[in-house]
Amino acid sequence: MKTCKACILSENFPGIKFDRKGICNFCSTYNKYKARLTDYNTLKKIFMKKIQQVKGKYEYDCLVGISGGKDSSYILYMLKNHYKLNVLAYTFDNGFMTEYAKNNIKNVIENVDVDHFFYKPNWDFQRRVYKKMMNIMGIPCKGCSLGMYGTSFKFAFEKNIPLVIHGRSPQQMLREFAPDSRDPFVPFIENSLSENNKEKQLKTLLEFAKRLEKLLSIENEKEDPLIDEIRTKFFPDVSRLLDADMIPDFMGYFIYHEYDEEKIKSFLEKNLNWRRAENDGLLTHGDCYIHDAVEYLRYKKQGHTIMIPELAVMVRQGKISREKALEIMRKELAKIVEPRESMMILCRSLGLDYGKLKKELD
Numbered sequence: 001m002k003t004c005k006a007c008i009l010s011e012n013f014p015g016i017k018f019d020r021k022g023i024c025n026f027c028s029t030y031n032k033y034k035a036r037l038t039d040y041n042t043l044k045k046i047f048m049k050k051i052q053q054v055k056g057k058y059e060y061d062c063l064v065g066i067s068g069g070k071d072s073s074y075i076l077y078m079l080k081n082h083y084k085l086n087v088l089a090y091t092f093d094n095g096f097m098t099e100y101a102k103n104n105i106k107n108v109i110e111n112v113d114v115d116h117f118f119y120k121p122n123w124d125f126q127r128r129v130y131k132k133m134m135n136i137m138g139i140p141c142k143g144c145s146l147g148m149y150g151t152s153f154k155f156a157f158e159k160n161i162p163l164v165i166h167g168r169s170p171q172q173m174l175r176e177f178a179p180d181s182r183d184p185f186v187p188f189i190e191n192s193l194s195e196n197n198k199e200k201q202l203k204t205l206l207e208f209a210k211r212l213e214k215l216l217s218i219e220n221e222k223e224d225p226l227i228d229e230i231r232t233k234f235f236p237d238v239s240r241l242l243d244a245d246m247i248p249d250f251m252g253y254f255i256y257h258e259y260d261e262e263k264i265k266s267f268l269e270k271n272l273n274w275r276r277a278e279n280d281g282l283l284t285h286g287d288c289y290i291h292d293a294v295e296y297l298r299y300k301k302q303g304h305t306i307m308i309p310e311l312a313v314m315v316r317q318g319k320i321s322r323e324k325a326l327e328i329m330r331k332e333l334a335k336i337v338e339p340r341e342s343m344m345i346l347c348r349s350l351g352l353d354y355g356k357l358k359k360e361l362d
């Protein structure tokens, strides 16, 4: 199987293309942006300017999505205590939040002391969104990330909050970073790298909406009524956006700040009574019940796990050597076994036939 000569992605990775030298489109895109993505002096100035432009002008300065994982907990602390912003915290309950995540959220909210609310879409709708995403992408995850980021933007717009700041790690933000990838969030990266104005912000959103439509309508030619429901429940009314005085800026905290996973974990343990998950390790996620099942599905259907494109980002960033990443990848793939409990939860929740799914995978 063909593998990129610079990173570790193979030809089975969705949306991958190779140039004549055997370098993938994700590496060449990263290389094009590398100077801007790593110039933290300039990025920090852009971040400060974005904050200063709006600070104190509205009821809240920013809306921050918090999942109970380390990154969102950390940025909540920093935005409130270091940047002195008036923060509204928000949790999208995706239906699969672990007790571990819920406890962390409770602790963090009490410790940082900010206003917070949960939103949980009705299950029948959310289940259909997951199933649709499974049909399109083989795994349900985009049904959660669209809900989480879409509703955070929608609520910020409706509540007149000028900034939405999220805590996706650079590995998460950049793992499908290429102009023609299927990740609808790609336009926000470009948008984060320079100062903001309303026109640019609107252009980015329309680009995002276009990519999303494309993703959602892959499955069939005729319009699925679920797409309209997704639009209404997860996104602000576009016609209102066009006439709005203020459009929230959607920003990744870790575009502007260097990211050190281990430092963040120790900081949280020390300052916020935050607990590591039992299976804690590099690039792990203890906040979702179906994470292991999804990783298994991804491996069986696509031949990789989410850790692999994230390791590839670390190789591009020079945080880990290609050889080391290949070694971690081989170990990761060798230890994959069916996570039965997580698979049962997935099937039971989405109304899938476990036996049938297993047969499909074999």
Ligand SMILES: [Zn+2]
Pocket: 004, 005, 006, 007, 008, 009, 023, 024, 025, 026, 027, 028
């Ligand atoms: Zn590559």
